[in-house]
Amino acid sequence: MTIPANWSKTNRTTKLIRDSFAKIEPRAAELAQFFYGVLFTVSPATRALFPANMNTQRDRLLRALVHVVGLVDQPDELVPFLHQLGRDHRKFDVVAHHYDAVGVALLAALKKYLKDDWTAEVERAWTDAYGIIAKAMREAADAEKGPAWWPARVIDHRKPNSSVAVIRVVPKHPVPFRAGQYLSVQVPQRPRMWRYFSPATAPRTDGVLEFHVRAVDGGWVSRSMVHHTRIGDEWRIGPALGTLAVRQADKRKLLLIAGGTGLAPLRAIADDLARWKQNPAVHLFFGGRTPEDLYDLPTLKMLAATNPWLTVVPVVEEGEVKGGEQGTLVEAVLRRGPWPKTDVLVSGSPTMIRATMMRLMEEGTPAERIKYDQFTVD
Incomplete structure (x- = not known):
């Protein structure tokens, strides 16, 4: 997918999106809560795609929005990010009609918190922007032929100190990724609560992945992984994301x-x-x-x-x-x-x-x- 030619740094749409988001960013946490309330009302089936505790999910939405708004005038970076996001969302069993419900919920939340600043021009800007976002994510998801996630078995778990665990897993089939990228992980102790972790080694011929996990205060998933992971546990590993990488051609x-x-x-x-x-x-x-x-x-x-x-x-x-x-x-x-x-x-x-x-x-x-x-x- 390519961003339309008129989507540039001087585009009025870009300015409207950034200016309007700046006005509501101080209340972004409330906006996220309202967004999910609307989403689960207009599409009740989507509730089953998310964990019972929605705090982390709301934080993810905010980070994604901030990132997209920051890249709205940088299509060379925005489109690859959206493609990664679309491929990654396959693990949630997201299908095409879910994007329509998300669009309805997003526009409703923006309208509620922008109030009088929700003009017809701002509405068109966000509607156009979300159309581009959803199309990019759907196209990437539809084009992906690999699995939405890979099963992996824990083969080693050690704690070099009281709050960190080094955990090694072997996927049933090799997970494609580049050194520096991160993967989403779901553990059996916390179903539907996916978290992002970076492998600590480059891709290996035996497919083994090594993760370093710190138990975060109040972290449901990280504390479970550090203190309750057992050899033989079956994990799910999602597709690779991220842009940290070093090319061999770089000489700096x-x-x-x-x-x-x-x-x-x-x-x-x-x-x-x-x-x-x-x-x-x-x-x-x-x-x-x-x-x-x-x-x-x-x-x-x-x-x-x-x-x-x-x-x-x-x-x-x-x-x-x-x-x-x-x-x-x-x-x-x-x-x-x-x-x-x-x-x-x-x-x-x-x-x-x-x-x-x-x-x-x-x-x-x-x-x-x-x-x-x-x-x-x-």
Whole structure:
């Protein structure tokens, strides 16, 4: 699918969408709750597609809306994102008529919260925009010939510290993905509660996937995965998403900044780079609050020992770590800089990503050189 030719940075539709969304963004959580209320009223069958607890699902809707609005004038990035989203939604058993119900609910929610700002022109802008979004997602879903999800069996579960688990699963059939991407996961202890996790290794010939999971306070799924996963559990793995990646053709130096279990996609990229004959210099900064939080440091040190192009820098905010730095990740990065002509990949909590990006840009790193995934953390 291609975005219509008149869908450009100067397009009036783009401005109307962004301006109207800015007005309701402070009440976005209420809008999301109202949206699902309308959706389940106009299409009661859709309620069975979602978990009983809708908090995370509402957060996902908001993040998706923010991301789409941010890319509305960047079709080269928006369309691939929508295609990924359409393929991913197949795991929910979403079919064509569900998109119509979603459109009705979205427009109703926007109208309610925009009130007098919901003009005929704004309505046309959002109607046109949603038509493009739904068409892109439907086309990608219809064109996909692979399974909506893959069954996988847990073969290993270990806890390097009290709040993190390293879990390895073997799918019945190999799951296609690129190093740095993330996959959606459903575990038997929490049916219909899909969560996103990045494999921590590049694709392997045996198909084994390794996930790093931190038990989040109040997190139904993450705490279950860390504390209650058992060998032999059957998981479901959804299609790959995300844009974090390194191309072999790229010759620029690479800076990888990982906070906590945000290490997983960046370790997968380093693992993938280790298969190439030649690489530019790569610096991987791995941070946590205490030395205990650097749960995967031994693996990283072994990887660096056999790949001279890779430098691993551990960082802790409290305490000390041999050969490492103390302070926040971005402080450690800047102390060892500057980083001219370097591509930067960041992975961690949303707060860590925002703080890191802001400091790097303040210190002169161009925004276009900094890459991260919107849905790294769920």
